[in-house]
Amino acid sequence: MRSQDREEMRRIGFFRGVDDPEQVDAMLRGAFLQRFPAHVELIQTGEPADFLHVIVDGTVEMFSGHRDRETTLGVSGPGDSFILAAVLFDRPYLQSARALTAARILMVPAEAVRQAFAADAGFARSVAESLALAYRGLIMELKNQKLRSGLERLANWLLAHDAANGSKGRFDLPFDKKVLAARLGMAPEVLSRSFAALVPYEVVVQGPSVVIRDPAVLRKLAQPCTTIDGATL
Template sequence: MLSQSELNTAKRSVLFRNVPDQMLQNLLSDSHKRKVARGATLFVQGDPATHMFVILEGCVKLIRITPGGEEIVVAVYSEGDSFGEAVALKGGQYPVTVEAVQDSVLLQVETRVVFDTLRSDPDLAVAMLSSTFSHLHELVMEIENLKALSGAQRLATFLISLAPVEDGPCSLVLPYDKVLIAKRLGMKPESLSRSFANLRKQGVSVKRQSVDVDDITQLKEFVSDDA
């Protein structure tokens, strides 16, 4: 049974944002919460794709393991994010391994239940397509950033996404450790340290997990500076 707070979090997700209340209640009645401890694996690359998920609390990382054994972080999702929709609807196997970065609570939705709802009410397809498109857009932006931006610009983009304001000064807390942030941004930990050092000129100072930014607008200008 979901609390009101958990229900509100589920409704904020891209997966359920456009689902009518009655349809959502029917879907959630056949779903259940799953607790995953920090460091535990939710599923591994190659497992049958039988469920899709919404993060009610905590944070998870989606990873792929290269033939050489290197871990590549595909995405990091936190409270209110959803994942697993596209592959679960398509069928087949999960293309990634999902591991909890923090103690997490997930809403686990069985694919069979979604298919049954789609047959009786095709309006759900709009929400599914919206969610899938959102994740596709994120991946396209990730590829663009990796190819077009320097390490310092990628880090600045990440900090901007965490900022509680659109302009002016702010303070923020890094949501997970710097090793994971480096992997998330496609760089090594030492490169992340250099990128933080480079951002000092842009008014960014960091102490452990705390970051102070003199002016978010200045960071945005730095990211968009082709020079």
């Protein structure tokens, strides 16, 4: 890794809680900073967790398959890491990952991460916080999938994405509709019907472009809940 890249990596959020700067140096010493084009598969289910991956730029889809079925489990962006639990426990990956867009990924050797976790209390706290947040996110997503209809999940996703982009009421989908359908737990044709069903709720979709003409009307359908959606809505 080039010296200027190493200096940039020292400032990323993943290393923010480390008490001893030497632990950051130790993790970066054997790390790789790689650029990947869109659609490249980064890890596969069942592979050993040799590296912790930290997204510096770009968007990554977490997915898994069984027999002839495949589903999206999540979408991650800059600052996110994957898959931390597998790295800490030295276990195989339970999911796969591929770049949805061109991405720059920091690959930190798993053994270096485990050594820093054991040696540095600040880093261990940060890792524990990250895992705790991931667990809470999993419970929220489980509730979202089991307690809402597909139309309600879509409505809440649209409101959340709009809020994350400044609540302008207008945005382009960040990935194709097939990925969004899998992310929301529905078939692509069901997503198409759900978009059509949102017309009475003042939502207009043309290709990747989404316009929410009256968020209050959509919110009445979505009924966002802080214990499912967090405090973003």
